[in-house]
Amino acid sequence: MTEYMQTVSVDPLDVVRRHSLTALVRDEIERHIVDGQLEPGDKLNEADWAARLHVSRGPVREAFRALEQAGLVRTEKNRGVFVRTVSLAEAEEIYAVRAVLEEAACRMLAANIDARRLAALRDWLDAMRAALDARDHDAYARANVAFHDAIVAASGNLKLYETYRRLVSELSLFRRAALVVHPDAMERSLAEHRAILTALASRDAGHAAALMHAHVNGGLKRAREACGEGGNAESPFSAAASDD
Numbered sequence: 337m338t339e340y341m342q343t344v345s346v347d348p349l350d351v352v353r354r355h356s357l358t359a360l361v362r363d364e365i366e367r368h369i370v371d372g373q374l375e376p377g378d379k380l381n382e383a384d385w386a387a388r389l390h391v392s393r394g395p396v397r398e399a400f401r402a403l404e405q406a407g408l409v410r411t412e413k414n415r416g417v418f419v420r421t422v423s424l425a426e427a428e429e430i431y432a433v434r435a436v437l438e439e440a441a442c443r444m445l446a447a448n449i450d451a452r453r454l455a456a457l458r459d460w461l462d463a464m465r466a467a468l469d470a471r472d473h474d475a476y477a478r479a480n481v482a483f484h485d486a487i488v489a490a491s492g493n494l495k496l497y498e499t500y501r502r503l504v505s506e507l508s509l510f511r512r513a514a515l516v517v518h519p520d521a522m523e524r525s526l527a528e529h530r531a532i533l534t535a536l537a538s539r540d541a542g543h544a545a546a547l548m549h550a551h552v553n554g555g556l557k558r559a560r561e562a563c564g565e566g567g568n569a570e571s572p573f574s575a576a577a578s579d580d
Contacts, residue, residue: 361389362399369408369419370508376421380409407506422510424563430507431556437500438484438552439545441491442532446541453490457533460486464529468522476522483529487536487548510559521558528554 365385368374380400386393400417403409410420422430445453460483467476481504488500528551535544 357391358395358398358402361385361391361395362402364389365399365403366406366408366505369403370505372508374419376419376509378419380417380419382417406502408509420506420509422506424510424560427507427510427559428556430503430510431552431559434500434503434507435549435552437496437503438488438548441488441493441496441500442536442544442548443541444491444493444496445487446536446539446544448492449490449536449539453486454533454537456486456490457483457536461526461529461533464526468526473522476525480525480529487532524554 365374365380374380382393382396382400385396385399389396400409400411404411404417408420409417411417460479463479464476464483467473467479485501485504488497491497528547532544532547532551535547
Protein backbone atom coordinates (compact mmCIF):
# COMPACT_ATOMS: atom_id res chain seq x y z
CA MET A 337 0.00 0.00 0.00
CA THR A 338 1.40 3.40 -0.97
CA GLU A 339 1.71 6.37 1.36
CA TYR A 340 -1.06 8.14 -0.64
CA MET A 341 -3.44 5.21 -0.24
CA GLN A 342 -2.77 5.10 3.49
CA THR A 343 -3.51 8.83 3.74
CA VAL A 344 -6.91 8.70 1.99
CA SER A 345 -8.14 5.38 3.39
CA VAL A 346 -11.43 5.56 5.28
CA ASP A 347 -13.28 3.37 7.72
CA PRO A 348 -15.92 1.40 5.70
CA LEU A 349 -18.23 1.33 8.73
CA ASP A 350 -18.04 5.11 8.98
CA VAL A 351 -19.06 5.38 5.32
CA VAL A 352 -22.07 3.10 5.94
CA ARG A 353 -23.12 5.04 9.03
CA ARG A 354 -22.86 8.36 7.21
CA HIS A 355 -24.79 7.08 4.22
CA SER A 356 -27.54 5.64 6.44
CA LEU A 357 -27.84 8.88 8.41
CA THR A 358 -28.04 10.93 5.22
CA ALA A 359 -30.80 8.63 3.93
CA LEU A 360 -32.78 9.05 7.15
CA VAL A 361 -32.44 12.84 7.01
CA ARG A 362 -33.40 12.87 3.34
CA ASP A 363 -36.48 10.70 3.97
CA GLU A 364 -37.66 12.95 6.80
CA ILE A 365 -37.33 16.15 4.78
CA GLU A 366 -38.96 14.47 1.76
CA ARG A 367 -41.88 13.40 3.95
CA HIS A 368 -42.44 17.02 4.98
CA ILE A 369 -42.39 18.09 1.32
CA VAL A 370 -44.68 15.35 0.03
CA ASP A 371 -47.15 15.80 2.92
CA GLY A 372 -47.34 19.52 2.20
CA GLN A 373 -45.79 20.64 5.49
CA LEU A 374 -43.15 22.32 3.33
CA GLU A 375 -44.68 24.31 0.49
CA PRO A 376 -43.15 25.11 -2.91
CA GLY A 377 -40.88 28.12 -2.48
CA ASP A 378 -40.12 27.45 1.20
CA LYS A 379 -36.46 27.83 2.16
CA LEU A 380 -34.62 24.94 3.84
CA ASN A 381 -32.13 25.99 6.47
CA GLU A 382 -29.24 23.59 7.01
CA ALA A 383 -28.61 24.57 10.63
CA ASP A 384 -32.30 24.39 11.54
CA TRP A 385 -32.71 20.90 10.14
CA ALA A 386 -29.53 19.70 11.82
CA ALA A 387 -30.84 20.95 15.17
CA ARG A 388 -34.32 19.55 14.58
CA LEU A 389 -33.04 16.08 13.71
CA HIS A 390 -30.15 16.13 16.22
CA VAL A 391 -27.48 15.48 13.59
CA SER A 392 -24.45 17.37 12.32
CA ARG A 393 -24.79 19.63 9.30
CA GLY A 394 -22.90 17.22 7.02
CA PRO A 395 -25.73 14.68 6.57
CA VAL A 396 -28.22 17.52 6.09
CA ARG A 397 -26.05 19.05 3.37
CA GLU A 398 -25.79 15.67 1.64
CA ALA A 399 -29.54 15.14 2.01
CA PHE A 400 -30.16 18.49 0.31
CA ARG A 401 -28.01 17.34 -2.62
CA ALA A 402 -29.96 14.09 -2.87
CA LEU A 403 -33.26 15.95 -2.79
CA GLU A 404 -32.05 18.24 -5.56
CA GLN A 405 -31.14 15.21 -7.68
CA ALA A 406 -34.64 13.85 -7.00
CA GLY A 407 -36.16 17.07 -8.32
CA LEU A 408 -37.70 18.19 -5.01
CA VAL A 409 -35.52 21.18 -4.16
CA ARG A 410 -33.39 23.72 -6.01
CA THR A 411 -30.21 25.49 -4.94
CA GLU A 412 -29.87 29.19 -5.69
CA LYS A 413 -26.38 30.65 -5.53
CA ASN A 414 -25.89 32.95 -2.53
CA ARG A 415 -29.51 32.45 -1.50
CA GLY A 416 -29.86 28.87 -0.31
CA VAL A 417 -31.99 25.78 -0.89
CA PHE A 418 -35.71 26.04 -1.70
CA VAL A 419 -38.58 23.60 -2.27
CA ARG A 420 -39.20 23.48 -6.01
CA THR A 421 -42.34 24.69 -7.75
CA VAL A 422 -43.68 22.38 -10.46
CA SER A 423 -45.54 24.20 -13.23
CA LEU A 424 -48.61 22.92 -15.02
CA ALA A 425 -46.52 22.25 -18.13
CA GLU A 426 -44.11 20.07 -16.15
CA ALA A 427 -47.00 18.35 -14.36
CA GLU A 428 -48.50 17.44 -17.73
CA GLU A 429 -45.25 15.71 -18.68
CA ILE A 430 -45.21 13.83 -15.38
CA TYR A 431 -48.81 12.70 -15.84
CA ALA A 432 -47.96 11.39 -19.33
CA VAL A 433 -45.09 9.26 -18.01
CA ARG A 434 -47.14 8.13 -15.01
CA ALA A 435 -49.87 6.87 -17.32
CA VAL A 436 -47.37 4.67 -19.17
CA LEU A 437 -45.79 3.35 -15.96
CA GLU A 438 -49.10 2.57 -14.27
CA GLU A 439 -50.46 0.88 -17.38
CA ALA A 440 -47.39 -1.38 -17.38
CA ALA A 441 -47.78 -2.04 -13.66
CA CYS A 442 -51.41 -3.11 -14.16
CA ARG A 443 -50.44 -5.54 -16.91
CA MET A 444 -47.71 -7.07 -14.74
CA LEU A 445 -49.88 -7.29 -11.65
CA ALA A 446 -52.91 -8.74 -13.43
CA ALA A 447 -50.79 -11.70 -14.56
CA ASN A 448 -49.65 -12.52 -11.01
CA ILE A 449 -52.21 -11.09 -8.62
CA ASP A 450 -53.09 -13.20 -5.59
CA ALA A 451 -55.42 -13.03 -2.60
CA ARG A 452 -52.93 -11.14 -0.43
CA ARG A 453 -52.37 -8.37 -2.98
CA LEU A 454 -56.10 -8.12 -3.68
CA ALA A 455 -56.83 -7.80 0.04
CA ALA A 456 -54.31 -4.97 0.39
CA LEU A 457 -55.85 -3.05 -2.51
CA ARG A 458 -59.37 -3.60 -1.13
CA ASP A 459 -58.24 -2.19 2.21
CA TRP A 460 -57.14 1.04 0.52
CA LEU A 461 -60.38 1.17 -1.46
CA ASP A 462 -62.31 0.83 1.83
CA ALA A 463 -60.22 3.67 3.27
CA MET A 464 -61.16 5.83 0.28
CA ARG A 465 -64.82 4.95 0.78
CA ALA A 466 -64.63 5.93 4.46
CA ALA A 467 -62.92 9.23 3.60
CA LEU A 468 -65.58 9.95 0.99
CA ASP A 469 -68.36 9.32 3.53
CA ALA A 470 -66.63 11.69 5.94
CA ARG A 471 -65.97 14.23 3.16
CA ASP A 472 -62.34 14.20 4.28
CA HIS A 473 -60.42 15.28 1.19
CA ASP A 474 -56.99 14.91 2.79
CA ALA A 475 -57.68 11.36 3.99
CA TYR A 476 -59.07 10.48 0.56
CA ALA A 477 -55.96 11.83 -1.15
CA ARG A 478 -53.68 9.79 1.14
CA ALA A 479 -55.61 6.56 0.53
CA ASN A 480 -55.73 7.35 -3.19
CA VAL A 481 -51.95 7.71 -3.39
CA ALA A 482 -51.47 4.53 -1.32
CA PHE A 483 -53.77 2.55 -3.67
CA HIS A 484 -51.71 3.51 -6.70
CA ASP A 485 -48.44 2.94 -4.84
CA ALA A 486 -49.60 -0.56 -3.86
CA ILE A 487 -50.39 -1.44 -7.48
CA VAL A 488 -46.99 -0.35 -8.76
CA ALA A 489 -45.12 -1.95 -5.84
CA ALA A 490 -46.99 -5.23 -6.34
CA SER A 491 -46.02 -5.31 -10.04
CA GLY A 492 -42.68 -6.73 -8.90
CA ASN A 493 -40.55 -4.44 -11.07
CA LEU A 494 -38.24 -2.51 -8.75
CA LYS A 495 -36.92 -0.11 -11.41
CA LEU A 496 -40.44 0.75 -12.50
CA TYR A 497 -41.39 1.39 -8.87
CA GLU A 498 -38.36 3.59 -8.19
CA THR A 499 -39.11 5.70 -11.29
CA TYR A 500 -42.77 5.95 -10.31
CA ARG A 501 -41.95 7.05 -6.75
CA ARG A 502 -39.77 9.88 -8.01
CA LEU A 503 -42.51 11.10 -10.33
CA VAL A 504 -45.11 10.99 -7.57
CA SER A 505 -42.84 12.94 -5.26
CA GLU A 506 -42.35 15.64 -7.89
CA LEU A 507 -46.07 15.73 -8.63
CA SER A 508 -46.75 16.38 -4.94
CA LEU A 509 -45.20 19.82 -5.51
CA PHE A 510 -48.04 20.63 -7.89
CA ARG A 511 -50.87 21.30 -5.46
CA ARG A 512 -54.43 22.44 -6.10
CA ALA A 513 -57.71 21.05 -4.82
CA ALA A 514 -58.66 19.17 -7.99
CA LEU A 515 -61.08 16.93 -6.10
CA VAL A 516 -63.31 19.88 -5.22
CA VAL A 517 -63.62 21.29 -8.73
CA HIS A 518 -66.80 19.21 -9.18
CA PRO A 519 -69.09 18.23 -6.28
CA ASP A 520 -69.04 14.56 -7.33
CA ALA A 521 -65.29 14.36 -8.08
CA MET A 522 -64.50 11.96 -5.22
CA GLU A 523 -67.47 9.74 -6.10
CA ARG A 524 -66.29 9.47 -9.71
CA SER A 525 -62.71 8.88 -8.59
CA LEU A 526 -63.78 6.07 -6.26
CA ALA A 527 -65.80 4.42 -9.03
CA GLU A 528 -62.76 4.52 -11.32
CA HIS A 529 -60.56 2.92 -8.67
CA ARG A 530 -63.16 0.22 -8.02
CA ALA A 531 -63.33 -0.60 -11.74
CA ILE A 532 -59.53 -0.90 -11.92
CA LEU A 533 -59.52 -3.27 -8.95
CA THR A 534 -62.29 -5.39 -10.49
CA ALA A 535 -60.30 -5.74 -13.73
CA LEU A 536 -57.17 -6.72 -11.80
CA ALA A 537 -59.11 -9.28 -9.76
CA SER A 538 -60.40 -10.75 -13.03
CA ARG A 539 -56.81 -10.92 -14.34
CA ASP A 540 -57.91 -8.84 -17.34
CA ALA A 541 -54.58 -7.10 -18.00
CA GLY A 542 -55.71 -5.18 -21.08
CA HIS A 543 -58.85 -3.80 -19.47
CA ALA A 544 -57.05 -2.89 -16.23
CA ALA A 545 -54.36 -1.04 -18.19
CA ALA A 546 -56.95 0.84 -20.29
CA LEU A 547 -58.90 1.86 -17.19
CA MET A 548 -55.73 3.07 -15.48
CA HIS A 549 -54.73 5.11 -18.52
CA ALA A 550 -58.14 6.79 -18.61
CA HIS A 551 -58.03 7.40 -14.87
CA VAL A 552 -54.62 9.09 -14.89
CA ASN A 553 -55.62 11.22 -17.87
CA GLY A 554 -58.78 12.17 -16.00
CA GLY A 555 -56.60 13.32 -13.11
CA LEU A 556 -54.68 15.57 -15.47
CA LYS A 557 -57.93 17.01 -16.81
CA ARG A 558 -59.10 17.79 -13.27
CA ALA A 559 -55.72 19.38 -12.51
CA ARG A 560 -56.06 21.65 -15.54
CA GLU A 561 -59.57 22.64 -14.49
CA ALA A 562 -58.33 23.35 -10.97
CA CYS A 563 -55.79 25.80 -12.39
CA GLY A 564 -58.62 27.75 -13.96
CA GLU A 565 -59.95 27.99 -17.47
CA GLY A 566 -57.02 27.74 -19.86
CA GLY A 567 -54.70 26.76 -17.00
CA ASN A 568 -52.09 28.85 -15.24
CA ALA A 569 -48.77 27.34 -16.29
CA GLU A 570 -46.87 28.79 -13.35
CA SER A 571 -49.37 28.25 -10.52
CA PRO A 572 -48.63 25.38 -8.12
CA PHE A 573 -51.39 23.50 -6.33
CA SER A 574 -52.51 25.37 -3.24
CA ALA A 575 -53.97 22.41 -1.35
CA ALA A 576 -52.99 18.81 -0.80
CA ALA A 577 -56.29 17.21 -1.70
CA SER A 578 -55.44 16.45 -5.32
CA ASP A 579 -56.62 13.47 -7.35
CA ASP A 580 -54.67 11.50 -9.91
